Amino acid sequence: MRLSKGARSSGMILSIMRSVQVSGLDCHKYLQYLFIELANLPVPCDAEVLQDYVPWSSQVRKQNVQDKSQLKTTASAFPKS
Template identity: 40%
Template structure:
């Protein structure tokens, strides 16, 4: 699979998972792009778990009501 196709599939998956978890995909991606560079240890699973779309720690600004 070409890299571009894999990257597109990954982004599509993140967007669809965000929608299924009641998140606004644009706001969620914006939040991820703001938070990911600030992680002290990017391979530590706990901070990454807090960024998953089903985490209760996702801010209300990312949610659709």
Template identity: 45%
Template sequence: MPKSLLGTAITYCTNQWEKLNVFLQDGRLEIDNNRSERSIKPVVIGRKNFLFSNTPRGAKASANIYSIVETAKANGLKPHLYLQYLFERLPQLPNPADPEALSKLAPWSASLPLICRVYSK
């Protein structure tokens, strides 16, 4: 029966068939969005804490830190040690606006110390 649970599931599957085929044709695509949902979980859990970011500057600072931490995780870094590394190196940059100097501190930079990495390469 079309309105039964099985019928609803089959209808859903046929409606999503084109998207499923794209997934099957490109092995780089993930079948679900669990990874992205897990990455925003701390933000969702900390939502009430954001009430204390009562200024736009405070909210922007929180967003910047979350962005750095999640990008570090996505690049296989230990966020705490990566932040410590940044806080030690950034004040020592002669020109903080120099893109080349900043690129050496980026989470995907090969010049980061091994201690910042989750898995040494």
């Protein structure tokens, strides 16, 4: 099954946003942070540099993009079987 480029891109974005939620981050704050920071990178496509901007990175957590209304921790979001 072939997906259009738009469908593939949408799937990637939705996957990242779900990772943001599961990581206990505020989606709006995270996107604001990304749009500001990524626009200022000297080489925006460097995969090694982009690792600092994934939702689970320590650098993102330091930027106060936590979702204050979420009471669960990341660990409790994954119940034990």
